[in-house]
Amino acid sequence: MRTQIWQGGSSDRQVQQRLFTNYGERLYRVAYRYLNDQMAAEDATSEAFVKIFRTVDDQEFAHRNLFEAWMRRIVINQALERLRRQKRWQQERELPVETSRDGEDDVLAMLSLQEVLHLVQALPEGYRTILQLYVFDGFTHADIAKALGISLGTSKSQLNKARAYLKRQLKKANSI
Amino acid sequence: MKRLQEHEPYPTELWDQTEAPTWSAERVWRQIEEQQTSPRRRAWWLLWGCSGALLLGGFLVWNQSDSPTSIETQVEQVFEMPHQGLAPDIREQRPVDERLDVPETVVPKATQPKPLPLQKLTPVPPAAMTIPEDTVARMITLPIAQEQLPEVTPVAPLIHSFELLPESVVALPADTRTGTKLKLRIPEIPAAEARQGAFAKRLWQQYKRLNMEGEIDWVQLGVQPNGDGTFSILPPASKASSKPN
Numbered sequence: 001m002r003t004q005i006w007q008g009g010s011s012d013r014q015v016q017q018r019l020f021t022n023y024g025e026r027l028y029r030v031a032y033r034y035l036n037d038q039m040a041a042e043d044a045t046s047e048a049f050v051k052i053f054r055t056v057d058d059q060e061f062a063h064r065n066l067f068e069a070w071m072r073r074i075v076i077n078q079a080l081e082r083l084r085r086q087k088r089w090q091q092e093r094e095l096p097v098e099t100s101r102d103g104e105d106d107v108l109a110m111l112s113l114q115e116v117l118h119l120v121q122a123l124p125e126g127y128r129t130i131l132q133l134y135v136f137d138g139f140t141h142a143d144i145a146k147a148l149g150i151s152l153g154t155s156k157s158q159l160n161k162a163r164a165y166l167k168r169q170l171k172k173a174n175s176i
Numbered sequence: 177m178k179r180l181q182e183h184e185p186y187p188t189e190l191w192d193q194t195e196a197p198t199w200s201a202e203r204v205w206r207q208i209e210e211q212q213t214s215p216r217r218r219a220w221w222l223l224w225g226c227s228g229a230l231l232l233g234g235f236l237v238w239n240q241s242d243s244p245t246s247i248e249t250q251v252e253q254v255f256e257m258p259h260q261g262l263a264p265d266i267r268e269q270r271p272v273d274e275r276l277d278v279p280e281t282v283v284p285k286a287t288q289p290k291p292l293p294l295q296k297l298t299p300v301p302p303a304a305m306t307i308p309e310d311t312v313a314r315m316i317t318l319p320i321a322q323e324q325l326p327e328v329t330p331v332a333p334l335i336h337s338f339e340l341l342p343e344s345v346v347a348l349p350a351d352t353r354t355g356t357k358l359k360l361r362i363p364e365i366p367a368a369e370a371r372q373g374a375f376a377k378r379l380w381q382q383y384k385r386l387n388m389e390g391e392i393d394w395v396q397l398g399v400q401p402n403g404d405g406t407f408s409i410l411p412p413a414s415k416a417s418s419k420p421n
Contacts, residue, residue: 016208017205020201020204020205024199024205025199025201028204029196032196032197032199033196038196038197038199041199042199042203045199045204046204046205046207046211049208050211050212
């Protein structure tokens, strides 16, 4: 079942504008979460919308949520492509994967959403991106490795580092 | 308060809670429109270019000389049609003579243009055209036997070696006693050249070419050998005193 929003056709400028009005800012915020730069996030959003308008006719959506998730994925991919262009990920050194986390509190699971959002925005870019992909957007490590052009081990190690970093930040915040 | 579980996707209804600076929706929409229209415009131009190239290529193929549909072939066919009885022959059928035999158009005298007045030209007197001998060249008279005259006839080498003009060689009337005398007109020779042995050598060669017997009369030539291979130009008085006859 195709969502009703596309009844007018993707090439219809009015339909496009309506979709942009409804979802534009949300998708911009998603892009901003990754890029942390207003201009870059706006550019990624516009590129994502062009891609959405071009390919949406070939998609079938059983539910509106799936349609939204699909759009979000496109924006994320667009943002990741921009990050890849900056070659930030190639500079990351591959570290051994911390496979055992026994006895370690899952700090992330204990955080509230607002706390997480605030702390995540303050993370270094490498940590932030992987954490957002894995935790917030439901990417697997295989997806992250593919999307960022890094190895599976790098994705896992970066996520563990991000967790540890968040834990330290939380302790600091609690002590204050 | 909702707690996030590990690897639980971020709820879409909470996207708006992400902290981000206010965005410029107009700028983003403008970018979207530009990105959507630019490729279309490029595609249109590409389409037009391809169409033009195809049309041009088609025309060139169609217009090949050996093609039955080419312009050249069709023009030939049009000219051949009268011969084949497929079209009236509108070309001139009369013979060339008839076509040329057109009566002359008589123009009334009143309308005829008047002839231009003739301008009389005064001829230049021959005396004015002659150049005084003494101012231009020296005269040399060489005695040559009548039977030797044909050998003198090819005067061209003589003229060229002396750098003379053709009219400088003048054959005098035949003398029954001494034979024909050839009169040469030699230009003024620069003193520097006259003193060189080259001049005597060239002169000697010319005498030999004339097949003349006897010694060279240097005085006749207006040149005095100094004995050491050099020559001096004689003053006109000495030359005049040594003239034969």
